[in-house]
Amino acid sequence: MYDITEWRHVFKLDPNKEISDEHLELICESGTNAVMIGGSDNITQDNVLAIMSRVRRYLVPCVLEVSTIDSIVPGFDLYFIPTVLNSRKTEWIVDLHHEAVKEYGDIMSWDEMLVEGYCILNEDCKAATLTEAKTDLTIDDIKAYARMSENMFKLPIFYLEYSGKFGDSEVVKETKSALNQTKLFYGGGITSPEQAREMGSYADTIVVGNIIYTDINSALQTVKAVKN
Ligand SMILES: CC(C)=CCC/C(C)=C/CC/C(C)=C/CC/C(C)=C/CC/C(C)=C/CC/C(C)=C/CC/C(C)=C/COP(=O)(O)OP(=O)(O)O
Numbered sequence: 001m002y003d004i005t006e007w008r009h010v011f012k013l014d015p016n017k018e019i020s021d022e023h024l025e026l027i028c029e030s031g032t033n034a035v036m037i038g039g040s041d042n043i044t045q046d047n048v049l050a051i052m053s054r055v056r057r058y059l060v061p062c063v064l065e066v067s068t069i070d071s072i073v074p075g076f077d078l079y080f081i082p083t084v085l086n087s088r089k090t091e092w093i094v095d096l097h098h099e100a101v102k103e104y105g106d107i108m109s110w111d112e113m114l115v116e117g118y119c120i121l122n123e124d125c126k127a128a129t130l131t132e133a134k135t136d137l138t139i140d141d142i143k144a145y146a147r148m149s150e151n152m153f154k155l156p157i158f159y160l161e162y163s164g165k166f167g168d169s170e171v172v173k174e175t176k177s178a179l180n181q182t183k184l185f186y187g188g189g190i191t192s193p194e195q196a197r198e199m200g201s202y203a204d205t206i207v208v209g210n211i212i213y214t215d216i217n218s219a220l221q222t223v224k225a226v227k228n
């Protein structure tokens with residue numbers, strides 16, 4: 001099985017964005033620990049299936065980060081299920097999950113599914129708007145969400161999400177100090193090996209997304225920055 005506790009680097013591909021075969025090959029053969037398929041805009045079964053089958057030509061583990069019930073597709077190595085702990089709406093914390101388990105509960109393979117406790121911190125990102133996230137948090141608020149993830153809900157992943165914006169590495173450092181078992185994922189605004197190294201020195205795993213589509217060489221350099 002896949003051991004996410006060893007993962008240092010993940011590329012996140014958006015099914016709603018174009019990527020050439022050449023760039024996709026570079027991403028999949030970059031040495032990254034996994035390719036995660038996910039996004040927040042126009043995610044459909046068709047575009048998820050299309051990008052999954054292209055990634056499947058390579059050996060890299062392929063994960064679906066579920067963002068809508070209608071875009072769930074079989075055939076991934078793992079399914080990551082976000083629950084937005086700092087959302088103002090129960091919809092994004094448990095309600096959609098309840099609906100999905102009602103629909104798929106009989107055929108679900110639970111050991112392929114990992115729940116991510118999300119804490120969204122960039123107030124301007126789409127995911128923050130969509131989920132009505134409370135982004136004006138103190139470090140104590142954030143650490144409390146991290147501790148709840150680990151000790152109350154026993155989640156495998158706590159995800160600090162700054163999608164589109166490079167975050168505060170002090171927040172990542174402090175959050176890491178509150179966790180023992182649960183793995184800390186950091187994602188948002190990483191565009192260089194220096195930034196990858198900075199966040200990777202505190203987070204267990206860094207997630208690199210948007211830069212894939214604007215500067216493939218810089219995206220590729222983030223892998224070596226956090227892996228030996
Ligand atoms: C048939 C089959 C294969 C069955 C498999 C069983 C299975 C996987 C069942 C699913 C079970 C389950 C519990 C599903 C949950 C359903 C669900 C819809 C939950 C809600 C998820 C959620 C909270 C979504 C909110 C948005 C969010 C946090 C998305 C995560 C990704 C993210 C933050 C993207 C960032 O978006 P981006 O586009 O990059 O944003 P920017 O433009 O700002 O950069």
Ligand SMILES: O=P(O)(O)OC[C@@H](O)CO
Nearest residue numbers: 163164187188189209210
């Ligand atoms: O796209 P970027 O800003 O790299 O963020 C990565 C990821 O955390 C988005 O969900």
Ligand SMILES: [Mg+2]
Nearest residue numbers: 163164209210
């Ligand atoms: Mg994005």
